[in-house]
Amino acid sequence: MTIDWYFILEKLILISGVLALSLIVAMYSTWGERKVAAVIQDRRGPNRAGPLGLLQPLADGGKLFFKEEIIPASSHRFLFILGPSLAMLVACMTSAVIPWGDTLVIAGQEISLQVADINIGILYIFGVVSLGVYGIMLGGWASNNKYSLLASVRAASQIISYELAMGLSLIALLMLTGSLSLKDIVEQQRHGLWNVVYQPLGFLIFLVCAFAECNRTPFDLPEAENELNGGYHLEYSSMKLGFYLFAEYINMFVSSALMASLYFGGYSFPGMDSLGLPHNVVTILGFLALFLKILVFLFLFMWVRWTIPRFRYDQLMRLGWNVMIPLALLNMLITGAIVLFRQG
């Protein structure tokens, strides 16, 4: 068997690029979050470190690195370290199947701007996202602190509950697209209408569930600052805490990318194929279009966070099981009926 070194190099560069992009976006999401919070509350936000406060994330990161590393004496040392590492790893892994753009043609070689175009892309994402619960659960359990444990139990049950509705809302989408590959789904939208037109209810359910999956307000009970002293990462300090917080922002970034790809045409934009520009330029424009869509979703995440108060836990569970899942089932039923009707 010969190893295709060129292929490995290409993928390595792409992986580093995607990883760097998600880290940078996550970094500047913290800045963006603070700015959005500030302008919504009639304040100014960080504006001291660098122009517009743009160096603030670096200062924050530096601070986290220099903080004292505290591992509680009664904690399970290995699991305590594994928790944030897993959260971070899983958050980064999801970005592998998202198509960041069409292909680039460099020196006659066609390079796909997607790390892995696997035909079960959506299934992969669901599998990896489900693993994310382990990071939170392990962290809360290993801290040996009842508040952390309580928060991680909350987080686990919340994420599992909303994953169901999320999956069900996606089944309806998959019935329309007939493919689990994200690249196929985006290409279909490139030549037709965006999926959100066919699946408005499905998108709404997916959006709400994405908020719950990312532990964002109004579903941020796992880290409810004023109820649980910070939630599952209560005992964490220094960069291990940073990993947890960072993982949340990467999750936000990836779910924004996912929502943009599934429902809003991904890297395609209207009039993309009739511009008459060279292939590579169109690809880059497509990537920028995707990035813009992602930024809009990130802004939505932040906008909602600084508007809506937190749900009570029983309300959260009731919404998940009594509203979201029946609605998703109904959406699935209607979509299935229409698909069948149009075939017959």
Next chain:
Amino acid sequence: MQALTDRVKPVDRRPLTFMEKLYLPAIWKGMAITFKHIFQKKATVSYPEEKRPFSPVFRGLHILNRDEEGRERCTACGLCAVACPAEAITMEAAERKPGEEHLYREEKYAASYEINMLRCIFCGFCEEACPKDAIYLTETFAPANYQRKGFIYGKEDLLIPDPKEKQTV
């Protein structure tokens, strides 16, 4: 039960209507409000570059006054220290020697005069108590310091510059 005022608002305990149970219209309304605030005037200012004016009755750091000829007005009578509810003021009196008439207005003066700005509550009673118009509160406040002793202001910190010297400069 009889209401005590006419401003009583009974709590609305009606069950939520269908539209309210959807949450989304209310959420949308809230988000419209927060979005509007993005474009509104900021309530805060960029502090060190831009300062809000104090009110005309603001009571800040003290100064020790001089008269028109540049002589210290304080005679170390101690009335300010007596009036001070926080006991922030201490002073030592001394007698004016011949030849020092251009320095001190009367024959007794304060050899040392200290205000502990950590104790001071900036009530302005010292200003009111002073019979010689020697102590005034200004519109500045004590800047931050690394040590407690930096907050004990002596005469050299409190005395205003000599008006005669200032003119020559």
